[in-house]
Amino acid sequence: MRVGLFVPCYIDQMYPDVAVATLELLEGAGLKVEFPAAQTCCGQPMANTGCNDAARPLAARFLDLFDPFDYIVCPSGSCTSMVRNHFSDLVGNDPRLASIQSRTFEFCEFLHDVHPIDFSGHRFPFRVGLHQSCHGLRELRLGGDSEQMIERPDKVRSLLAQVQGLSFVELQRVDECCGFGGTFAVNERAVSVAMGEDRVQDHLEAGAEVMVASDMSCLMHLWGLISRQGSPLAVMHVAQVLAGRSPSVSVKNSIKPKAGNAL
Amino acid sequence: MATVSEHPEKAAAYIADRSRSRWHDGALWFVRSKRDRMAHSLPEWERLRSTASQIKAHTIANLPEILQQFEANAKARGVHVHWAADAQEHNEIVLEIVRKQNATRVVKSKSMLTEECHLNPHLEANGIEVIDTDLGERIVQMRGERPSHIVLPAIHIKKEEVGETFAKYLGTEPGASDPQYLTEAARQHLRSKFLEAEVGITGVNFAIAETGGFVVCTNEGNADLGASLPRVHIACMGIEKLIPRLVDLSVFVRLLARSATGQPITTYTSHFHGPRPGCELHIVLVDNGRSRIRDSDEFRSALGCIRCGACMNTCPVFRRSGGHSYDAVVPGPIGSVLSPAADTKQHRSLPYACSLCGSCTDVCPVKIPLHHQLLTWRQQIASQGLLPVSKTAAMRAGSMLFQHPRIYALAGALGRRALRWLPKSWIYNRANPWGLDRDLPEPPVESFRSWWQTNRQGTSVDEGMKSKGAKNGK
Numbered sequence: 015m016r017v018g019l020f021v022p023c024y025i026d027q028m029y030p031d032v033a034v035a036t037l038e039l040l041e042g043a044g045l046k047v048e049f050p051a052a053q054t055c056c057g058q059p060m061a062n063t064g065c066n067d068a069a070r071p072l073a074a075r076f077l078d079l080f081d082p083f084d085y086i087v088c089p090s091g092s093c094t095s096m097v098r099n100h101f102s103d104l105v106g107n108d109p110r111l112a113s114i115q116s117r118t119f120e121f122c123e124f125l126h127d128v129h130p131i132d133f134s135g136h137r138f139p140f141r142v143g144l145h146q147s148c149h150g151l152r153e154l155r156l157g158g159d160s161e162q163m164i165e166r167p168d169k170v171r172s173l174l175a176q177v178q179g180l181s182f183v184e185l186q187r188v189d190e191c192c193g194f195g196g197t198f199a200v201n202e203r204a205v206s207v208a209m210g211e212d213r214v215q216d217h218l219e220a221g222a223e224v225m226v227a228s229d230m231s232c233l234m235h236l237w238g239l240i241s242r243q244g245s246p247l248a249v250m251h252v253a254q255v256l257a258g259r260s261p262s263v264s265v266k267n268s269i270k271p272k273a274g275n276a277l
Numbered sequence: 278m279a280t281v282s283e284h285p286e287k288a289a290a291y292i293a294d295r296s297r298s299r300w301h302d303g304a305l306w307f308v309r310s311k312r313d314r315m316a317h318s319l320p321e322w323e324r325l326r327s328t329a330s331q332i333k334a335h336t337i338a339n340l341p342e343i344l345q346q347f348e349a350n351a352k353a354r355g356v357h358v359h360w361a362a363d364a365q366e367h368n369e370i371v372l373e374i375v376r377k378q379n380a381t382r383v384v385k386s387k388s389m390l391t392e393e394c395h396l397n398p399h400l401e402a403n404g405i406e407v408i409d410t411d412l413g414e415r416i417v418q419m420r421g422e423r424p425s426h427i428v429l430p431a432i433h434i435k436k437e438e439v440g441e442t443f444a445k446y447l448g449t450e451p452g453a454s455d456p457q458y459l460t461e462a463a464r465q466h467l468r469s470k471f472l473e474a475e476v477g478i479t480g481v482n483f484a485i486a487e488t489g490g491f492v493v494c495t496n497e498g499n500a501d502l503g504a505s506l507p508r509v510h511i512a513c514m515g516i517e518k519l520i521p522r523l524v525d526l527s528v529f530v531r532l533l534a535r536s537a538t539g540q541p542i543t544t545y546t547s548h549f550h551g552p553r554p555g556c557e558l559h560i561v562l563v564d565n566g567r568s569r570i571r572d573s574d575e576f577r578s579a580l581g582c583i584r585c586g587a588c589m590n591t592c593p594v595f596r597r598s599g600g601h602s603y604d605a606v607v608p609g610p611i612g613s614v615l616s617p618a619a620d621t622k623q624h625r626s627l628p629y630a631c632s633l634c635g636s637c638t639d640v641c642p643v644k645i646p647l648h649h650q651l652l653t654w655r656q657q658i659a660s661q662g663l664l665p666v667s668k669t670a671a672m673r674a675g676s677m678l679f680q681h682p683r684i685y686a687l688a689g690a691l692g693r694r695a696l697r698w699l700p701k702s703w704i705y706n707r708a709n710p711w712g713l714d715r716d717l718p719e720p721p722v723e724s725f726r727s728w729w730q731t732n733r734q735g736t737s738v739d740e741g742m743k744s745k746g747a748k749n750g751k
C-alpha cells in the first residue's frame with residue numbers, strides 16, 4: 015500500500031514538525047509513505063477568495079502528483095476538504111478526480127476509518143482543550159457538531175482519548191470558529207481577532223494547558239494571539255500529541271530529533 | 278446608485294467597543310443555545326429539516342402554478358390580490374389602497390418585505406403616518422435606525438438605551454430600564470395608535486396555496502390587533518412565502534420558532550382566511566428580484582428561507598460585528614447571499630464577511646447551503662472583476678509561485694530567514710495586518726521538504742540555501 019503524504023504549504027514552511035509527526039505515526043504503523051516533493055499548495059487560498067482561475071492549475075498539479083497513490087493523507091481538515099469538496103469546481107471534468115477524492119483522507123480520519131493505530135501505550139499528562147476545526151467538523155464530518163442533531167463518531171477526540179494521562183477540559187462553546195478563515199484573518203482582521211481572543215479565553219477559563227487541533231492554521235492564528243497576550247497556553251497539532259511530543263517542544267516549531275520519539 | 282459598502286470597516290468600528298461587541302455576542306449566543314435545546318427536544322429534528330427543504334424545493338420549482346392556485350383560492354375568499362414586480366410597484370399599490378380609504382394613519386406589524394421595499398419612507402413622504410407596532414421595530418423606528426436583525430430588530434440596543442429613548446418619546450421616567458415598566462409604557466402608547474389607525478399592514482410568514490389563507494406569527498399579538506382593529510388589512514409578502522398545502526404548515530411552524538428564538542411555537546400563530554364582514558383584505562405579492570434568484574442554479578434554494586434568523590444568531594461574524602455592519606436590509610449569512618443578488622457591486626464585501634465555518638448551513642431549518650453559496654458569490658464577484666486589483670494580483674502571483682516548486686521552496690526559505698533575522702519593526706508594522714494583533718509563528722530553520730530530502734532521500738539540500746543548524750535527527 016502506497017501512501018502519499020499531502021503536506022499543506024504552511025505546514026511545510028512553518029510547522030515541519032507536524033508533518034514529521036504525521037509521517038512517523040504512519041510509518042510506525044507499517045505503512046510505506048512517500049512525499050511527492052513537487053507538491054506545493056492545493057489552491058485553497060485562491061479558491062476561497064473566488065479566484066478559481068488561479069486555483070485551477072494547482073488543483074490539476076495535485077491530481078498529477080497524487081494519482082499514483084493508494085491513499086493520500088493530510089494533517090489538515092481544511093486542505094483535505096479542499097480536495098474532496100471543492101476540486102470539482104476546479105477540475106470537475108478530470109476523469110481521475112472522483113477516485114482521488116475517495117482516496118484522500120484527513121489524518122485522524124485515516125487513522126479512525128482506514129488504518130487504526132493503538133495509542134493506549136502513549137502518555138500525555140496534560141489538560142487538553144480540543145479545538146474542533148470547522149472544516150474538519152462541518153465539511154468532513156470528523157465529528158458531530160452542535161448545530162445538527164446527528165450523532166457522529168468524534169474521530170479526533172477518540173484518538174486522543176486513548177492516550178494515558180490526557181484529560182479533556184469542558185469548553186463553553188464546543189465548536190465555535192476560531193476566526194482564522196484563510197484570507198479572512200487579514201481581510202476581516204477585527205472580527206477575526208475578536209473571534210480568536212474569545213476562543214482562547216474559553217480554553218483558558220476551562221483550565222486547558224494545551225490547546226489541540228487537527229488544523230495547524232487555526233492554531234497559527236490562536237497561537238499568534240496567545241503569544242501576544244503572554245497567556246500560559248500551549249498549542250499542539252493532534253499528530254504531535256499522538257507522536258509523543260511535549261508541549262514545550264511543539265511550540266518551538268523545530269523538528270524534534272527522531273531519536274527522542276515516544277513511538 | 279448606492280455607494281459600495283465595506284463590511285470590514287463597519288465591523289471594525291463596532292468591535293472597537295469590545296464590551297458592546299461581547300455583550301451582543303452573548304445575547305445572541307443565549308438565543309442560539311435555547312435553539313439548540315429546543316432542537317434537541319425533537320428526535321425528528323433532522324427529518325423535519327429535510328422535509329421542509331424538500332417542500333420548499335418543490336414549491337420553488339413549481340412556483341408559477343402554486344402562485345396561481347393561491348391567487349384563485351384567495352380571491353374566492355373575497356381577498357383582493359395584487360402583484361408587484363418590484364419595490365416601487367409594491368409601495369404604489371399600498372399607497373393607493375391607503376389613499377382610497379382617505380386614511381392618514383397606518384399601523385404596521387413586523388415585515389421584512391416592507392423594510393426591503395422601503396415602504397415607510399414612501400408612505401411618510403405622501404403624508405401618511407406609519408407606526409411600527411412590533412416593540413423592537415418601534416424602538417428602532419423612534420431612534421431613526423433600521424432593524425439590525427430580522428427577528429430581533431432591536432437586539433443591538435441595551436435596555437438602558439431603550440429607557441432613554443422612551444423617556445424622550447414617551448415621557449417615561451428618565452433612567453428607567455426595567456423591561457416590564459418600559460414594555461407597559463410601550464403597550465399604552467401603541468394601544469392608542471391601534472385605536473386611531475385606519476389601515477393595518479402585516480407581513481406574511483406562510484401563505485397556503487391549497488386554501489388561499491395565510492399565517493402570521495408574532496410573540497406580541499400586535500399583528501392581530503393591527504389586522505382586526507382597522508377596517509382594512511394589507512398583507513405584503515414575497516412570492517417565496519408560499520407553501521403548497523395546509524399540512525405542510527405543521528412542518529414550518531415547528532421549525533420556525535424553535536430556530537428563531539428557541540420557543541416551541543410563537544405566542545400567536547394567526548390564520549387569515551378572507552376579510553371580516555364589511556372590511557377589506559388585500560394581499561400584495563411581490564417579486565422584487567426573486568424570479569431572478571429562482572432562475573439561477575446556484576442560489577435558487579436561498580428562496581426557501583423562512584426568515585427565522587437562526588443563521589444570524591449562530592454566525593460568529595454577525596454576533597461580533599452587529600447587524601448594521603452589513604449595511605443591508607437582511608444582514609448575516611442569508612443577507613450576504615441575497616444582497617449581492619440585488620446589487621452585486623454595492624454588496625460585494627458581504628460574501629467575504631465569513632470565515633466559512635459552515636455553522637449557518639448546519640443550523641438552517643430549510644437546509645440552505647449558505648456558506649457554499651457565499652463561496653459561489655466570491656467566484657462570481659471575482660469573475661465580474663469586482664475584486665480589488667491588489668487581491669486578484671496577489672492570488673495570481675501566489676498561483677504562479679505554487680506552480681514552480683523550486684521557486685516556492687526558495688521563497689519559503691528566504692521568507693523564513695527574513696522572519697528570523699529582520700528587526701521586529703520591519704515585520705510588525707502597518708503593512709502586515711496579521712501582526713497588528715497577532716504574533717507571527719517562529720519560523721523553523723528547515724522546511725519539511727528539506728527535512729525529507731535529508732532524512733528520507735539522503736540528499737542534503739536546503740532548497741539551495743544550505744544552512745547550519747538546519748539538520749537534526751539522522
Ligand code: SF4
Pocket residue numbers: 536581582583584585586587588589611640641642643644645647
Ligand atoms: S437562511 Fe435559513 S437560518 Fe437563515 S434566516 Fe433563512 S431559514 Fe433561517
